[in-house]
Amino acid sequence: MAITAGGNLNSVLAPQKVTLSSNYLDLAATANEGWAQQYVPDLMEKEAEVFGPRTISGFLSQVGAEEAMTADQVVWSEQGRLHLSYKGTMDVDGGVTGGNGGKFTCTTDIDGNAITTTHGVRVNDTVILASNNKVIKALVTEVDGAAIEVEPYDAADCTGLSETASATTLLVYGSEFAKGTNYNSAAAAATDQRGANEPTFKSFSNKPIIIKDYYEVSGSDASRIGWVEVAAEDGQSGYLWYLKAEADTRARFTDYLEMACIEGIKGSGSNDADAFLGSDGDAIGTEGLFAAIEDRGNLSSGITGVNAATDLAEFDAILAEFDKQGAIEENMLFLNRATSLAIDDMLASMNSYGAGGTSYGVFDNDEDMALNLGFSGFRRGSYDFYKSDFRYLNDQATRGGINATAGSAAIRGVIVPAGTSTVYDQQLGRNLKRPFLHVRYRASQTDDRRMKTWVTGSVGAATSALDAMQLHMLSERCLVVQGANNFMLLN
Numbered sequence: 001m002a003i004t005a006g007g008n009l010n011s012v013l014a015p016q017k018v019t020l021s022s023n024y025l026d027l028a029a030t031a032n033e034g035w036a037q038q039y040v041p042d043l044m045e046k047e048a049e050v051f052g053p054r055t056i057s058g059f060l061s062q063v064g065a066e067e068a069m070t071a072d073q074v075v076w077s078e079q080g081r082l083h084l085s086y087k088g089t090m091d092v093d094g095g096v097t098g099g100n101g102g103k104f105t106c107t108t109d110i111d112g113n114a115i116t117t118t119h120g121v122r123v124n125d126t127v128i129l130a131s132n133n134k135v136i137k138a139l140v141t142e143v144d145g146a147a148i149e150v151e152p153y154d155a156a157d158c159t160g161l162s163e164t165a166s167a168t169t170l171l172v173y174g175s176e177f178a179k180g181t182n183y184n185s186a187a188a189a190a191t192d193q194r195g196a197n198e199p200t201f202k203s204f205s206n207k208p209i210i211i212k213d214y215y216e217v218s219g220s221d222a223s224r225i226g227w228v229e230v231a232a233e234d235g236q237s238g239y240l241w242y243l244k245a246e247a248d249t250r251a252r253f254t255d256y257l258e259m260a261c262i263e264g265i266k267g268s269g270s271n272d273a274d275a276f277l278g279s280d281g282d283a284i285g286t287e288g289l290f291a292a293i294e295d296r297g298n299l300s301s302g303i304t305g306v307n308a309a310t311d312l313a314e315f316d317a318i319l320a321e322f323d324k325q326g327a328i329e330e331n332m333l334f335l336n337r338a339t340s341l342a343i344d345d346m347l348a349s350m351n352s353y354g355a356g357g358t359s360y361g362v363f364d365n366d367e368d369m370a371l372n373l374g375f376s377g378f379r380r381g382s383y384d385f386y387k388s389d390f391r392y393l394n395d396q397a398t399r400g401g402i403n404a405t406a407g408s409a410a411i412r413g414v415i416v417p418a419g420t421s422t423v424y425d426q427q428l429g430r431n432l433k434r435p436f437l438h439v440r441y442r443a444s445q446t447d448d449r450r451m452k453t454w455v456t457g458s459v460g461a462a463t464s465a466l467d468a469m470q471l472h473m474l475s476e477r478c479l480v481v482q483g484a485n486n487f488m489l490l491n
Contacts, residue, residue, distance in 0.1 A: 059334065059392065060258055060439060060479070066450070068443035073207040074480055080200035084120045084172040085110040088146075089165050090131065093157040096142040101151035102158030104129065107166045111485075120197040121148050121172060124183075128171045132162035139176060204296075208442055208478040209286045211260055215249040219459050219467040246471055250453075253473045255398075257451070261439060261479035262392070264288030286478045289437070290411065296484035298325075301408075301491050312346055318415070318488055319381050326486045328417040330384045335413035336393035336403065339490060343387060347375045390414070408491065415488035436486065441477040449476040 091103040106115045125140040127150060136158055138150035152158060161168055267274050269283035277284050298321050377386040390413060394400045403410035417436050441450040452474045459469035
């Protein structure tokens with residue numbers, strides 16, 4: 001009986017101990033590759049981590065917190081400013097009802113919000129008016145809607161102030177009354193005398209979105225053994241087979257939970273995306289970190305890295321803007337690589353030895369010590385800044401790739417205040433202290449939707465006739481950005 005080997009069979013015995021391609025298993029599709037070569041290759045079964053830690057999650061866990069909610073939206077209110085200050089138009093020599101001191105007409109508050117008659121200026125208030133390099137202190141004698149008549153203390157009228165629209169700023173700094181008078185003076189009774197000022201606040205809301213993903217493997221593939229030694233992003237290591245793909249899907253979904261809270265944007269309520277999701281007039285989407293700062297926070301295009309002097313001047317402009325807001329002392333800088341290095345260069349240029357060469361360590365001046373050309377934090381004025389790289393803005397597969405083609409719309413970093421803010425919670429009915437950033441997720445005694453996972457299919461514990469295993473993941477969440485006026489987005 002003769003046995004004839006197939007033409008593609010390469011496991012043919014050799015009569016002597018010689019290295020031949022015919023007595024090695026060829027696992028490659030092409031000849032002379034893989035194991036069908038003269039020398040046995042060294043099989044490396046451990047998966048190479050060529051991209052390092054691939055996940056970008058962790059930013060919100062550093063600067064925020066998570067909290068459950070049971071409603072379709074979260075509503076919170078924030079304090080308004082304490083002092084009364086407005087911008088408006090000035091008539092330097094015409095009063096409300098014939099006076100000649102000057103008439104100030106409110107147009108916006110100090111933050112640029114439109115004002116009609118809802119200002120807090122009252123008769124007998126003492127005010128400061130400033131514009132056109134001139135400051136005048138005056139007494140309010142009449143109020144009629146948005147029009148306010150002022151009589152300077154040391155002049156007949158307000159000559160010198162600008163009459164350009166919305167160019168003058170008014171600040172209430174006190175009041176003055178005559179002896180034996182009530183709040184309602186004779187001059188005020190005929191016009192628009194105002195009562196007690198009520199504190200103002202701003203109310204904001206956000207809605208959670210449902211985020212889903214799933215992984216599927218057929219029953220046939222699940223019965224194969226294909227072991228690979230891996231190190232997962234969650235810190236676990238060991239041998240996995242088909243569940244390696246499941247681990248990647250789970251890690252990617254975990255990133256989506258954070259990316260959606262960073263990049264989310266609200267829909268208009270009337271476009272095709274709203275119709276696709278069946279919103280019935282309710283806007284889809286959720287307000288993420290970047291959108292909240294663009295809407296209610298501060299934007300900066302400084303710290304360009306052109307030269308250190310320009311960078312420092314631009315940074316001082318950021319501090320001046322923070323002075324106008326909450327003036328929170330400690331702040332975190334989350335930056336992309338280019339901006340982080342630009343700040344390092346800016347700080348290094350402050351060293352007197354920077355122009356002539358690199359100086360040794362400032363503590364022991366040891367020339368053998370490892371030179372550190374980076375800075376983890378600095379103090380400027382009354383502010384402390386702690387600098388950290390933001391992997392999400394550097395990774396080519398995430399915002400790093402978008403920034404490479406976004407031009408002037410690229411996001412180079414974000415400045416986040418440290419600490420907590422005091423806000424009034426509409427659901428609980430009381431003031432609470434929370435981090436400026438925190439995630440709200442839907443949860444109740446029946447269903448916790450912070451991060452749900454469940455398995456369906458016929459593999460393992462069968463739940464359906466599907467010849468596959470499906471691993472489902474779901475979350476319903478949104479980000480609450482409180483005090484966005486204290487944040488800065490670096491474009």
